[in-house]
Amino acid sequence: MTPAPSHQVHLLRAARAIVGREVGKFLRQPARLASALVRPLLWLIVFAAGFHNVFGVAIIPPYETYIEYKVYMVPGLLGMIALFNGMQSSLSLVYDREMGMMRLLLTAPLPRGWLLAFKLLAGSALSLLQMLVFLLIAGLLGVEFKPLQLLATLPVLLLAAALLAALGLMLSVHVRQLENFAGAMNFVIFPMFFISPALYPLWKLEEAGAQTLHLLALVNPFSHAVEAIRFALCGQVNGVSLLVLAGGTALCFVLALRGYDPQRGWMRQRGAN
Template sequence: MHLLRAMRAVVGREINKFLRQPSRLASALVRPLLWFVVFSAGFHNVFGVSIMPPYETYVEYSVYMVPGLLGMVALFNGMQSSLSMVYDREMGVMRLLLTAPLPRGWLLAFKLMGGTSLSLLQMLVFLLISLAFGIEFSWAHFPLMLLAMVCGATLLAALGLMLSVYIKQLENFAGTMNFVIFPMFFISPALYPLWKLDESGAWWLLILAQWNPFTHVVETIRFAMYGQINLLSWTVVVVGAVVFFCLAWWGYDPQRGWIKQRGAA
């Protein structure tokens, strides 16, 4: 009961704070919508996606973009969560929560659940908007797709949680955002299939994309939209989420910091 009350307090605070700021939802959706409208219109007759898994026929570019933009929503929210964690740790409620009689791992898990919930909420809103633009998928595949979005959002929220350990000042967040978000987004199949990189001879970009965790978030969602499972991507997403969370847990360990300071002294 103590853990449930703590979970309700931490996760509920994140959701309520988000719902009290409707402009935050609007700003989170403007970016992917702009990409969706402009790029799908501009490359509609230029960029074709040939028959490749999970597609069984040629698809329009707008259809191909949707999984990547869903991942984009989760990626930016994960970085926004890391900014919130840095602010709360330095000035806000996180400073008080870290002194609460609650295991640190549970506290960070609840913060992770809050970030994942916000990402999932924004992804669902964007998915509904894409339906209004004529994007179709089978509702029979929605449970698998929902699970893929949850796992992908968890991975990116865990990444943001880990980064909040190493971001010491709010002023450093902009540089970290540029260093993490844009390479992860552009070196991925969010906007173009990976075989295009291979075809153009950019093999080093292809290797980077294959090692990019965001690539596997996008591919997990893309395959799930058609009721298929990409085993490699699922493995990377699940294992990556666990690894990032454990690194964040290790970074927020007060004993590790105390021992380090004592050794330095």
């Protein structure tokens, strides 16, 4: 008689099914990768040229010399890719809930936390894949990176992707219908992206007297995602930003887990679909 599969085997099968489904669907849609890269590449090619002499970048950590504006932009554009993909993953969750796939997933004989963790892993993997392709294209466009520093950046890229995927997971709890998703995305994405050091150093805001915006940028988790990537690409470690990324990922995941719990979360308050 064949013994029953162990709990670890069940987890591996569930991870392969959930992550494999998302990655496989993405790989079967090359237009999705192209559309995901159009936006950051447009910023890198057009805005870097147009604003080259507008945004002067002082010698600030982690930089030890003056740099080209396109070099400064790359960490912010990597964060942009992860941010938009995190919201796209949120859209996928809302769609699955409306189509009934989420109900089937959450009734699987595995703890709800593991199922959502695999969803988070799938979203993070897709973000990492897109960021790596962008780095390859950026290198072809003349943005130079040291190979060893790129390897050291991979865990930071994955952690930043996990934070933004967890944010999307939490957001999917609140967005009940696909029709409301575009407004929710704009409300989250654009403030997080523009009130951050993605396109300009934060001292520019302070120098301009925009103290409120400067304070918001300092507490913006996306700012820490960008800064962690920026330091990693220079072979340095920003400990504060890494702690914010890890803590923010854990917090967003716990809130999402509570939201998807029909006994305690928002799904009970609003009625599960």
